Amino acid sequence: MKPIPAFSPLARVLHWLMAVMILSMLFIGIFMASSLGPSYHRLVSLHRPLGIAILVLALLRLTYRLRHAPPPLPNDLPAVLKLAAKGSHILLYALMIALPLVGWGMLSAGGYPIPLWGNAVLLPPILPHNPAVWSWLRSIHTVLAFTLFGLVLAHIGAALFHGLIRRDGVLQSMTGRKTPL
Amino acid sequence: MAAKSTGPSGSALRWLGVAAAPAALALGFLWAGGWLSPNRVTQNRLMGELHDAGSYGQGFRRAHSKGVCVTGRFDASGAAASVSKAAIFHEQSVPVVGRFALGAGQPYVTDNPATVRSMALRFMPKDAPEWRAAMNNPPVLPLRDAQDASDFFSSQRIDPATGKPDPARVKAFGAAHPWLQAAAEKNAHRVITSGFADDTYHSLDSFLLVGETGTKTAVRWAMVPVQLVAPADTAAGGRDYLFQRLIADIHDHPLQWHMVLTVAGPHDAVNDPSQIWAQDDRTIDAGTLTLSAVESEDGGPCTGLTFDPLVLPPGIVASADPILQLRSGAYMRSFSLRSGEKRGPSAITPAMTQAPAAESEKKS
Numbered sequence: 001m002k003p004i005p006a007f008s009p010l011a012r013v014l015h016w017l018m019a020v021m022i023l024s025m026l027f028i029g030i031f032m033a034s035s036l037g038p039s040y041h042r043l044v045s046l047h048r049p050l051g052i053a054i055l056v057l058a059l060l061r062l063t064y065r066l067r068h069a070p071p072p073l074p075n076d077l078p079a080v081l082k083l084a085a086k087g088s089h090i091l092l093y094a095l096m097i098a099l100p101l102v103g104w105g106m107l108s109a110g111g112y113p114i115p116l117w118g119n120a121v122l123l124p125p126i127l128p129h130n131p132a133v134w135s136w137l138r139s140i141h142t143v144l145a146f147t148l149f150g151l152v153l154a155h156i157g158a159a160l161f162h163g164l165i166r167r168d169g170v171l172q173s174m175t176g177r178k179t180p181l
Numbered sequence: 182m183a184a185k186s187t188g189p190s191g192s193a194l195r196w197l198g199v200a201a202a203p204a205a206l207a208l209g210f211l212w213a214g215g216w217l218s219p220n221r222v223t224q225n226r227l228m229g230e231l232h233d234a235g236s237y238g239q240g241f242r243r244a245h246s247k248g249v250c251v252t253g254r255f256d257a258s259g260a261a262a263s264v265s266k267a268a269i270f271h272e273q274s275v276p277v278v279g280r281f282a283l284g285a286g287q288p289y290v291t292d293n294p295a296t297v298r299s300m301a302l303r304f305m306p307k308d309a310p311e312w313r314a315a316m317n318n319p320p321v322l323p324l325r326d327a328q329d330a331s332d333f334f335s336s337q338r339i340d341p342a343t344g345k346p347d348p349a350r351v352k353a354f355g356a357a358h359p360w361l362q363a364a365a366e367k368n369a370h371r372v373i374t375s376g377f378a379d380d381t382y383h384s385l386d387s388f389l390l391v392g393e394t395g396t397k398t399a400v401r402w403a404m405v406p407v408q409l410v411a412p413a414d415t416a417a418g419g420r421d422y423l424f425q426r427l428i429a430d431i432h433d434h435p436l437q438w439h440m441v442l443t444v445a446g447p448h449d450a451v452n453d454p455s456q457i458w459a460q461d462d463r464t465i466d467a468g469t470l471t472l473s474a475v476e477s478e479d480g481g482p483c484t485g486l487t488f489d490p491l492v493l494p495p496g497i498v499a500s501a502d503p504i505l506q507l508r509s510g511a512y513m514r515s516f517s518l519r520s521g522e523k524r525g526p527s528a529i530t531p532a533m534t535q536a537p538a539a540e541s542e543k544k545s
């Protein structure tokens with residue numbers, strides 16, 4: 001069997017950079033939203049710009065992805081798994097874009113000023129002031145964040161399944177390591 | 182399958198490898214969310230404690246539930262311009278939306294002069310970020326941090342037998358928090374004024390003002406009434422008499438307050454709102470607040486937002502006072518909960534805030 005070619009260096013850098021950012025954001029989010037402690041405000045102030053950075057990177061990454069086909073999955077991968085891989089990747093992209101937009105939109109609807117950096121640089125509101133929409137989007141932000149977390153866990157499990165059980169070179173296509181384990 | 186067989190034990194180890202990373206992350210997530218730390222004071226726990234202490238909920242603020250909206254303006258005196266670059270300390274006629282409220286969590290509670298009274302303000306300068314401030318009438322806060330607040334609200338839990346907090350629990354809270362005693366005593370001996378219009382409202386928490394050159398000045402502030410101060414009546418009025426008096430006063434003439442900043446002296450505790458500051462601290466009269474119109478919360482401009490004390494403009498930053506963090510998180514949670522609930526009419530209806538004539542009829 002021919003080894004699978006690797007993702008391009010740019011695709012790999014974006015993947016790993018965003019993996020670290022998204023995992024950090026999920027942990028910062030869940031921690032701060034349950035917290036009333038001394039780091040609450042600092043974390044919220046970090047959560048907003050980091051989330052917006054993820055939005056920008058995700059849009060760049062999606063544009064790049066639509067122009068550069070990824071390496072093919074192994075031929076012998078069962079069709080269901082291929083479908084699951086494809087579907088989960090689409091969902092991951094969708095959530096990387098939707099979650100920060102919901103975060104931004106909910107604070108807009110809540111009538112909050114949305115500082116991006118310090119308290120002088122503000123984001124403009126993207127939704128009109130509407131408290132019912134604020135409350136609804138605030139719940140949606142939680143639901144989407146938990147969905148993303150579940151999906152990331154499954155994704156990591158799948159990547160390790162490729163790397164440790166199937167050893168079919170899919171994990172290496174993203175780590176960039178040439179020699180199989 | 183391309184899997185190379187490595188014997189049963191090797192393959193078990195590999196499967197363990199596959200499961201371990203997601204499992205470890207999931208565990209970390211549970212920890213971060215507080216599910217593994219039952220003693221942590223979380224937002225949900227505090228909301229539960231407020232509920233058990235009698236907060237009504239159902240679309241109303243979890244605290245300070247009975248209120249009215251007011252509007253007016255703020256005119257800087259210029260005296261604070263050198264210590265803070267915030268637009269509010271430099272400009273004239275800054276539009277203000279505010280809210281007067283009773284501190285209790287019950288939107289239909291009977292007015293009582295001894296109940297904490299509050300003034301919340303949203304300053305909206307034309308070309309600068311807004312500032313939100315929420316102030317109470319006691320001069321000092323008998324709470325130091327999130328743990329104190331959680332202990333306090335759980336000591337206020339309503340005993341179903343009496344419909345009141347259990348006095349033994351209230352006493353036990355005092356005994357277990359001797360560091361709050363001085364503040365509690367100061368509040369117990371405060372002057373109780375006749376109504377909203379002649380009351381003084383305190384920031385309680387401390388903030389840092391940032392000057393043009395980056396200088397930082399720790400302050401607390403108070404809104405000090407221009408109206409003559411009268412002591413509270415001894416005879417109680419009707420259910421809404423304090424609000425009715427406020428409405429009549431505003432319809433009669435605009436109400437004014439001076440924003441008086443108190444600059445922390447060398448021995449004043451900036452990061453602990455339960456500490457009383459020295460009597461001889463320098464003060465700055467930063468400007469005058471003028472409130473000229475009053476509206477019901479139903480449809481009024483103060484309902485669909487929260488007066489989060491950490492919504493700050495350039496020129497004002499939070500001090501390390503832990504109560505500020507607690508309030509910011511709690512206000513956001515209260516705001517998202519209430520905004521998703523169906524809400525009954527406010528005690529102070531649009532009809533009551535509109536017509537001074539109807540208002541005076543009710544009094545008789």
Ligand code: HEM
Nearest residue numbers: 025026029030032033048051052054099100103104142145
């Ligand atoms: C990929 C991006 C993002 C991720 C993964 C993420 C994740 C999370 C998570 C896990 C929570 C906790 C939810 C809960 O337990 O209820 C949360 C809360 C929150 N997020 Fe995000 N978020 C993202 C982007 C944003 C953005 C862009 C904003 C605002 C501009 C934002 C604003 C908030 C706010 C205000 C909260 C609530 C804090 C509180 O309740 O005290 N998020 N986020």
Ligand code: HEM
Nearest residue numbers: 019022023065070085089092093152156159160170171174
């Ligand atoms: C927050 C974390 C992560 C996110 C959001 C994420 C997202 C994604 C997405 C969207 C793809 C599809 C790439 C494309 O087709 O354009 C992908 C591929 C991949 N990811 Fe991740 N990833 C994360 C973490 C990880 C981790 C921790 C690993 C390794 C343990 C990993 C391993 C892989 C591998 C091997 C591929 C290639 C799969 C294939 O060719 O079909 N990812 N990732």
Ligand code: HEM
Nearest residue numbers: 242243244245280299301315316317384385487512515516
């Ligand atoms: C220490 C623990 C405190 C807790 C747990 C707490 C909690 C709350 C909550 C849940 C609300 C309702 C927010 C909303 O739904 O918009 C509220 C409102 C308010 N709080 Fe606090 N608070 C605390 C301390 C303080 C302090 C120290 C002050 C004043 C200096 C203050 C002044 C106010 C005012 C004025 C409002 C009403 C705002 C309005 O009229 O909308 N609170 N508080």
